[in-house]
Amino acid sequence: KSLGKYHKLIIAHNGKCADRIMSRTPARAFHSLLRTKFAPYVPAWGGREMTLNSIYSLVFAVKSNKEEDGKKLSSPIANALSRLASAEGDGIYTVMIKNEPTLRLLSCNTLKHHHTQNQPSTSNVEVYTLLSSPQFGKQFKGPQENLPPALTEKVVVTMLSNLERSLHLAEGEVATNVVDLKLQLWGAAVPVNTWDSRSTAAASNSNEGGGGGGPDGFVYDATYGVGACGDWILDPSVAGAWESGRRLASWMLDDDSAASSVGLPNRSSSAASGKDNGGKGGGGKFVPSRAALASGIGTVPTSPNAPGFVFPTATPNERNGGRSSRSSSPRGGGRGRGRGGRGRGRGSGRGG
Numbered sequence: 001k002s003l004g005k006y007h008k009l010i011i012a013h014n015g016k017c018a019d020r021i022m023s024r025t026p027a028r029a030f031h032s033l034l035r036t037k038f039a040p041y042v043p044a045w046g047g048r049e050m051t052l053n054s055i056y057s058l059v060f061a062v063k064s065n066k067e068e069d070g071k072k073l074s075s076p077i078a079n080a081l082s083r084l085a086s087a088e089g090d091g092i093y094t095v096m097i098k099n100e101p102t103l104r105l106l107s108c109n110t111l112k113h114h115h116t117q118n119q120p121s122t123s124n125v126e127v128y129t130l131l132s133s134p135q136f137g138k139q140f141k142g143p144q145e146n147l148p149p150a151l152t153e154k155v156v157v158t159m160l161s162n163l164e165r166s167l168h169l170a171e172g173e174v175a176t177n178v179v180d181l182k183l184q185l186w187g188a189a190v191p192v193n194t195w196d197s198r199s200t201a202a203a204s205n206s207n208e209g210g211g212g213g214g215p216d217g218f219v220y221d222a223t224y225g226v227g228a229c230g231d232w233i234l235d236p237s238v239a240g241a242w243e244s245g246r247r248l249a250s251w252m253l254d255d256d257s258a259a260s261s262v263g264l265p266n267r268s269s270s271a272a273s274g275k276d277n278g279g280k281g282g283g284g285k286f287v288p289s290r291a292a293l294a295s296g297i298g299t300v301p302t303s304p305n306a307p308g309f310v311f312p313t314a315t316p317n318e319r320n321g322g323r324s325s326r327s328s329s330p331r332g333g334g335r336g337r338g339r340g341g342r343g344r345g346r347g348s349g350r351g352g
Contacts, residue, residue: 007225008225008226008227008252009227010228010229011229012228012229012230012245013230014034014188014230014232015036015188016188018036019031019034019036022034025224026224027221027223027224029264029265030224030228030264033050033195033219033263033264034050034228036188037052038052038053038054038187038188039053039138039192040053040054040133040135040137040138040192040296042192042193042288042293043288045288046193046286046288047193047286048286049286050191050193052188052190052191052192053134053138053189053192053296054134054137054138054141054185054187054189055104055137055190055296055297056132056136056184056186057129057130057131057132057184058130058159058182058184059128059129059130059181060128060160060178060180060181061126061127061128061179061180061181062075062128062174063075063125063177063179064078064124075177076167076169076173076174077108077126077128077169078108080167080169081093081095081167092111093107093108093110094106094112096295096300097163097166100162101136102136102158102159103130103136103159103162104131104132104133104295104296105129105131107129108126108127109129110126125179130159130163132155133296134190137186137189140154140155140158141185144184144186147183152183156181156183160178161175190231190236190292191289192288192289193286193289194231194236194286194287195219195285195286196215196284196285196286196287197215197216197219197264197284198216198284199262199263215233215234216233216247216263217229217234217243217244217248218233218251219233219248219262220251220252220261220262221261221264222259222261227248227252228248229241229244229245229248230244233263234247235289236289236291236292236298236299237299239299264284265283265284266284
């Protein structure tokens, strides 16, 4: 279906949808950056393509305890969170979970939006959002638009049980007070690597904001008038996505700048093999986002003493830039010349 003709096109999206939208474009180099892999981590050199993790988001409502002496009591979760509050204040509504590997974040929507509620509120329900770790999301991944009931039940029970353990609550203390819930698999969640290109032209553009040798923060193909912005090109955060869009807009609004491409991959360069070419020669590379890898949910400020992300031991294929080496991947297998021994002796010694 034709939607008309446009001078410029911006892809402010990622994942399979963006890949599909641009699958028939003649801008092949641009489209190659939109191809996506799904995994909880990337190799230390960054990987060959955009990589997104998968996270479960569980929104649930729990009942507060009954009133005593005319005073409304909080839920077991709120009581546990209040014990984390400093002596100077209370009302903690978001915490990063570090003592349970299957969970990453808990946020109280009720406290977050407390200023919009009628005072005094008489509601005895508290609403929370609980995010899983990417490893948990991968382990229990399913069709996100139609999760099987059995999988949904297993994920919900496991996440609530692990939350109780994380907050040092008795078994069932949270689950038995849940009055409503909604589980969503965030299949294309957070970029764990970002596209790093460093164009001299973009870096010198004072309006673009990419000076000082930093990354361009956007991609633009001047030949076809198509650009891309998003957290996967600058930083896995809301701020990163916003800044990426601002930089792309500034570039496109400058007639002189818009005549030049920025951030397109040079597949003939060493960047294609995962080696560092510094973004020179019009190329670029995917680099790991250590902050996103450590938190699992994006770039989140951490304490100075927080342990950094440790990359898993690379496989021989990963150490070779994602390409199989001849020595580790025997060729032939009965194919090719001789067809595994047939063909009147041709190809003897190959195919094993």
